[in-house]
Structures are given as C-alpha cells and as structure tokens.
Amino acid sequence: MGAWSTYRLSDFLLFSPQTYYRLFELYNQNIRPAQIVSFLLGLVILWLLYRGDRHGRWIAAILAAYWLWIAVAFHWLWYKSINWAAAYFAGLFVIEALLLIWTGIIRDRLRFDAVQPLFRRAGTAIFLFALLLQPLIGPLAGRAWTQVQVFGVAPDPTAVGTLGILLVPDHRIHWGLMIMPLLWCIISGATLWAMESPDALLLPVTGGLVLVLAVWKRLCRHR
C-alpha cells in the first residue's frame, strides 16, 4: 500500500463544489437548446419502449448519440478544464457509444419485443427517474436551477437512464454495455462523496440496484 494508504478520497478532488456546479451552469448556457432536444429524444425512447416492438436500433442510436455528445461536449470541452481525468472519461463515453452502435445498431442485439413485465417495469421506472426526477435533485438539494443536470447532455442521469433501458431487453443481459454506466456511477458517486454532496450515494445505490436486478433477471432466465 505504502503512501497510497495515506490518501483520502478528498485528496483527489481538484476543484471546489462551487466550481463543479458552476461548470454545469456555464455548460447549460452554452449548449442551449440541446437540453430540450435531449429531453424530447428521451420521450421518444419512452414511446419506443412502450411500443415494445423491434425498435432497438433506434433506441441504441439515440443512446449512442447521447454518450458521444457527453464525451465531446461535456467531458472534453468543459469538464477537462477543471479535471484532467475528464480526458479519460471522454474516452470511456466514446467506448460506450461505440459499443451501443456495435451491439444495438450493427448487430441488432437490443430487442424489446418479448420482454419480461417485471424487468420492463423496473427498467422503465429507472429510466423515468433519470429523465424526470434525477435532474430535480440538484435544485431540491439547494443548488440553482441553472445548474440542472439534464438527461442526455449530463453524464449522471444519462448513465442511470441507460442502465434502466439495458434492463428491459428480453434477449440477454448486456453486461458489456453496462460496464461503462456502472463505472460512471462509481466515479461520479466518489466525486460527489468527496465534495460532501447530499446526493452522493444516489448513483452508487442506483448502479447497485441495477446490478442486483440484472443478476436476478439472469437467474430467472436460467430457471
């Protein structure tokens, strides 16, 4: 362990909470009206999930677009200005986008035509949480509305929403597609924890819940 054992999580934090949330404010100002577009596309995903037929390619395409956007617009262009590690986060988000394109579009492996009701409900609920409720948590925690983190353009709700959607398909558990969103739940949760944010546990808990549901789904499939 050596010197590493003497580090605390907060020792890795390069910026103040004020700077972090202000980053979202400036980012939101600069990408307007992308938030509206991303929200509407989220509603499109919801409609495609509700239809429950073979629209997996469209859902994968929208999700891949979200992850690519966040990789470039958020991590590379904005977050990297206060956190050099964001360059690596951008890489992770590009990989997830490419995996979604490969699995969902090219190989057409995201099928929503014969889903199990329990996991459809659970996945849709998590997706709805990311789309509608998660962005409200910041303002409810006392942060400015201008710093709101919108699904599709901000990484946290996008990771949670993606995990929700990945619970729904009938075909199989897409562990490969789940790795990056789960990893982000840990990374962002750790960042918020180091900043002593009141919502620090939200992402790790949601990620853990999705993981439990995914394992359960897999066990159901083998029965």
Add this chain to the structure above:
Amino acid sequence: MKHSSDISRRADITRRDFLRTMAAAGTCLMLRPPSILGASQQSMHTRKIPSTGEEMPAIGLGSWITFNVGFDPVARDTCVQVMKNFFDAGGRIIDSSPMYGSSQDVIGYGLAQLNHPDRLFSADKVWTYSDGNGPSQIAESRQKWNVPEFDLLQVHNLLSWQAHLELLFEMKKKGRLRYVGITTSHGRRHDDFEQIMRRHPLDFVQFSYNVVNREAEERLLPLAKDRGIAVIINRPFRQSELIDFVKRHPLPEWASEIDCDNWAQILLKFIISHPAVTCAIPATRQVTHVRENMGALHGRLPDENMRRRIVRHVEKL
C-alpha cells in the same frame, strides 16, 4: 530640478502647517485597520533564499483547488483580485502545478490582467510519469503562465524524480531556471524526500507543515536548515479543514501579543516563525482571506514559548 523645487517648497512650511499635517497623519494612522497599515508602513517579514541570499516575503500564494475555476469568467476575475491584493500587500511567490487543472491558465490570465508584476516569483512543478515528457510539460506550463522562464521548478510529489531532477539541474546550468526543488504533501514519502535532500544540491523543498501536523519538525526542517535549502510550506490550513475548525472558537486573548487580528494570522505566524521556513503558501479565492493571510507578514512573530502556547491552545480546542 525636482529636488531643488522640493527643498524650496519644504522651506515654506510653517511650524503650524507641520503640526497640523502631523496631527492629520496621526488620525489617519489610527483610523486605518492594522492589516492595511502593515502592508505599506511596517517592515515585512522576509526570508533569504539560502542558495542566493535573495529576499522572499514569508507568505506566498498557492493555487491548489482555489484557482482551478475553468472557463468561469466571474471566478477568474475573482482570482485576479486575489492576485492583485497579494501583490499589493508585498507578495511575490505564486505556486502552481500542471496537476492543478486550470490553475496555471488562471494565473496566466491574472498576470496578463495585472501587467505581469515585476515582483512575481514564479514557482511551478513537473508532474509526469514519463521521463521524456518533462521538457514539453514545462514548455506548456510556461506558455500558460506566459512567463519567459520560471524562477523555480519543483519535481511534484517526487514523481519520476530522478529524470526530472536531472532535467531541472541541466536547465539551471544553462541559465534557463533559477532554482530547483522537490515537493511532497500530507507528510508522504518523507524518507525518500530526506535522502534526496541529502544527496542533491536543491535550492528549495516544499512539504506540509502546520500547527497540528508537525512531523516535519523532527527531520525535514532541521535538515533543510543544515543543508541551506529554502523551505516552502504547503497546506498551512490543511486545505480549509484547520482554519474552519479553529474559526469556530474565539480568538485567544494572547493573539494581540503576536499582533494577530484573526486565526489565519496565528496559524501562518506559527509556521513562518520556524527558523527553517522560508515561506508558507496558503491558497484562497477570497480577497478578504488573502488580506488576512498577508497580514501575517507584519507585526511580532511568536517566540519558542509562544509557539508552544499556540500548539497547546489548538490541541485543546
């Protein structure tokens, strides 16, 4: 010409004018808060850099976290104000690192806004695992600060220190760098640190030391004194943990015995009163805080008894 005119004007001053002026000046002095008075009128605590004898004010400015504000124009301008107040109060050394996000860019922005004050002593670091990336990283840092050369470059947290130290000594030999140093923080790797201090002709070392973290008193500070190495102290307030804690308690009565108006000055004077310390580098993004910090450059410093008293008092809080 100017000189003779001044003399003739002085000759016209009557005794009454003189007394009136002195009375007005005395009133002004009484009305001014001690910290402002100190900056302009009292002698400032400076320390000599042992390897050259160059004078250095005992309080500098760090940039860890506080200056990493990205593109935020409002926060950047606040940082400029902090820098302006720092220089106005007699400050010289600003310390940063490629590790500190946008801090170097923000310092560069601030220096440009302030027309590159002559008194700046630029201190930065090399921080890369790769032995070969040192020169390009230094060039990039210099570009961000927009300075022709750095005054001091330090190997950050002893990362790949062998190769980087060699590079820095080479730069110094060629006249492209004035001082070479190494850094650590949080009390880490003190054994390695000590070995490097013994074996290499360092100008500066930087490590953590404060009233509740005094490990450096045992070996590093005495060794620096023996070896004639200047000492920069980081984390004087343990980020903000220590100052936030002590501020919850009233200022001790004896604070006036060392001319301290606030806790920040007590904590900083404790540090700079150590005979081996050259300067402490508190980081802040608040103008009021930089003014408080710079107030520690003036007035009486604690003697050994008072230093022990400070430790006892803080430990009891």
